[in-house]
Amino acid sequence: MTARGRFLLAQADVVVVDRLAPRGLLDDLADDVEIVDVGKLPGHHPVPQDEINATLVRHALAGRDVVRLKGGDPYVFGRGGEELATCREHDIEVEVVPGVTSAISVPAAVGIPITHRGLSRGFTVVTGHEDIGSVPAASDHTVVLLMGVSRLRASAEALVASGRDPGTPVAVVEDGYGPRQRATVGTLATIADVAAAAEVRAPAITVVGDVVRLSPAWVAEQN
Numbered sequence: 001m002t003a004r005g006r007f008l009l010a011q012a013d014v015v016v017v018d019r020l021a022p023r024g025l026l027d028d029l030a031d032d033v034e035i036v037d038v039g040k041l042p043g044h045h046p047v048p049q050d051e052i053n054a055t056l057v058r059h060a061l062a063g064r065d066v067v068r069l070k071g072g073d074p075y076v077f078g079r080g081g082e083e084l085a086t087c088r089e090h091d092i093e094v095e096v097v098p099g100v101t102s103a104i105s106v107p108a109a110v111g112i113p114i115t116h117r118g119l120s121r122g123f124t125v126v127t128g129h130e131d132i133g134s135v136p137a138a139s140d141h142t143v144v145l146l147m148g149v150s151r152l153r154a155s156a157e158a159l160v161a162s163g164r165d166p167g168t169p170v171a172v173v174e175d176g177y178g179p180r181q182r183a184t185v186g187t188l189a190t191i192a193d194v195a196a197a198a199e200v201r202a203p204a205i206t207v208v209g210d211v212v213r214l215s216p217a218w219v220a221e222q223n
Helices: 003-010 023-027 050-059 079-091 100-108 152-162 191-196 210-214 218-223
Strands: 014-017 034-037 066-069 122-127 140-147 169-174 180-189 205-210
Touching: 003 066, 003 122, 014 023, 014 050, 050 066, 050 079, 079 140, 100 140, 100 169, 100 205, 140 152, 152 191, 152 205, 169 191, 169 210, 169 218, 180 191, 205 210, 210 218
Parallel strands: 014 034, 014 066, 122 140
Antiparallel strands: 140 205, 169 180, 169 205
16 A cells, blocks of 8 residues: 555545455544445455446545545556546546556565566566466566466466466465465466365466566475
8 A cells, every 4th residue: 555545545535445455444544434345256246347436426426535445556457447437427536546466566475576587578467367378478478367266277278278388387376465375386287286285265366487486485395
């Protein structure tokens, strides 16, 4: 959470919050601040996006200061652009406060840099719901998968089919910065079985590439 984000949160009359947002900050808010929980679970979205958009507009047009509190960065698969467009359609003044995306921060939490000289010169961030066969297959290009636990096997097979070496290192990082943070490592050929045996569950970030070799979890597995 950035200093600017904390400042604006403290001014809020209404906070519309996601499941993976930094919810501990809500405890510091005044008692009269309205909290609207619109959190989504994998495969279960009790509050549709259109309803979230309408909630933001309704409270803002009523003259209230509204904060949309998300986890990570609102523009990295966070649908922040859609929410911004809806507010602008209703002539609502909006400030977007960039966050730190989990695609970079969560791997860092377990010792994995997304790029590293001599190992990776670039990276691609995709969701596990997308066709990932088109991402660069070069060994020096890192792939980061968001929301991909349920399709881990299919994603690994797609990357191999598109040219990745089956021996490419993979790490699945659960609950980054949370109480059950854990890195499970394997290769494209093994990670689905390893993750199943370890009972890996969402939320989790999957990192594919040689940078995984730098993580303490990978080093420990090799010793």
